[in-house]
Amino acid sequence: MTSQTPHVPTADQIRRAPKVLLHDHLDGGLRPGTIIEIARATGYDGLPETEPDKLGIWFREAADSGSLERYLETFAHTCAVMQTREALFRVAAECAQDLAEDGVVYAEVRYAPEQHLEGGLTLEEVVEAVNEGFREGERRAREAGHRIRVGALLTAMRHAARALEIAELANRYRDSGVVGFDIAGAEAGYPPTRHLDAFEYLKRENNHFTIHAGEAFGLPSIWQALQWCGADRLGHGVRIIDDIEVGDDGEVRLGRLAAYVRDKRVPLELCPTSNLQTGAAASYAEHPIGLLRTLHFRATVNTDNRLMSGTSMSREFEHLVETFGYTLDDMQWFTVNAMKSAFIPFDERLAMINDVIKPGYAELKSEWLFRQTATTSGSASTAG
Numbered sequence: 001m002t003s004q005t006p007h008v009p010t011a012d013q014i015r016r017a018p019k020v021l022l023h024d025h026l027d028g029g030l031r032p033g034t035i036i037e038i039a040r041a042t043g044y045d046g047l048p049e050t051e052p053d054k055l056g057i058w059f060r061e062a063a064d065s066g067s068l069e070r071y072l073e074t075f076a077h078t079c080a081v082m083q084t085r086e087a088l089f090r091v092a093a094e095c096a097q098d099l100a101e102d103g104v105v106y107a108e109v110r111y112a113p114e115q116h117l118e119g120g121l122t123l124e125e126v127v128e129a130v131n132e133g134f135r136e137g138e139r140r141a142r143e144a145g146h147r148i149r150v151g152a153l154l155t156a157m158r159h160a161a162r163a164l165e166i167a168e169l170a171n172r173y174r175d176s177g178v179v180g181f182d183i184a185g186a187e188a189g190y191p192p193t194r195h196l197d198a199f200e201y202l203k204r205e206n207n208h209f210t211i212h213a214g215e216a217f218g219l220p221s222i223w224q225a226l227q228w229c230g231a232d233r234l235g236h237g238v239r240i241i242d243d244i245e246v247g248d249d250g251e252v253r254l255g256r257l258a259a260y261v262r263d264k265r266v267p268l269e270l271c272p273t274s275n276l277q278t279g280a281a282a283s284y285a286e287h288p289i290g291l292l293r294t295l296h297f298r299a300t301v302n303t304d305n306r307l308m309s310g311t312s313m314s315r316e317f318e319h320l321v322e323t324f325g326y327t328l329d330d331m332q333w334f335t336v337n338a339m340k341s342a343f344i345p346f347d348e349r350l351a352m353i354n355d356v357i358k359p360g361y362a363e364l365k366s367e368w369l370f371r372q373t374a375t376t377s378g379s380a381s382t383a384g
């Protein structure tokens, strides 16, 4: 009987389960206490709160605006305290530590180097400081008994005009810590094709990129990202739901674009909580991730901005487990999907799946079985 019962994970098991994160912004994941300390040290006096708990709440509430543009305004404060080598190193190291502590075993963390030049750093110095911070965070995590690998994605801001330069930067550091490229920022009015030269350059270099598309703007943005720009993955891509029809009888019909995304196994970097804040979805229950998982799209679960959303990988999964009744098998499915879609070489992805992810879930499932057996025999003996 127990073997047919789904393994619904506890909060502790969700935290200990190996998780893979493809979409997380470095400037969206700072510890509130770190923001306050760096602001004091560097003389930034624009913070709306100076006590860590209150500042954390402020970010969550300010980001909870229902619009991507207003959500993005909060990054002025995090970027303001990420303008020196020391600050970038610290933020990156703490990011790797926090993710490892949360059970993330592989992460691709993105940031826009062009937003960290106000203190006089060069683009190269920014990338090197962040890379060194990630290595330090990985080392500290190892010391604390956690295993994590972090790769950087370099983002270009879509309203600016530095995408080719940032793409070239990503290509220069591809063998030293940078695994790919991305564009982010306000989507409406800034279509991906504005930066076609950067994407074409990366394709000629056989490099990888993802594009924020289908978050605040719908199908045309996704279509451009895939068919004009050649994106390997979609940042969000949640609005692909607009091309899926579910009839009253439950019959599902995919439009041409949705069919292409599913047939080609295009990875969707879904970020449920972030979508609730920017208005892309009304509730967890109504979030397209439920249907996309049922239809076997290459869906992955992500945090987007842990500070602005007050979230973590574990919390995202907690919401999904609570809403959709997901089991350890579902968690493993999302995690393997993410690992398959990472930008590191195939053999390294495979090794992560076979040596870390599958054994990790197998262990949790056997724990679960043990617990069930103990409970059943316990109740049997009481009854008897």
Ligand SMILES: O=c1[nH]cnc2c1ncn2[C@H]1C[C@H](O)[C@@H](CO)O1
Pocket: 025, 026, 027, 028, 068, 072, 075, 079, 110, 111, 112, 115, 155, 184, 185, 186, 212, 215, 274, 304, 305
């Ligand atoms: O969800 C997002 N959509 C578009 N842009 C975003 C999102 N989250 C963060 N950004 C922007 C703000 C950051 O300053 C920038 C680089 O990480 O990327």
Ligand SMILES: [Zn+2]
Pocket: 023, 025, 184, 212, 235, 304
């Ligand atoms: Zn994002």
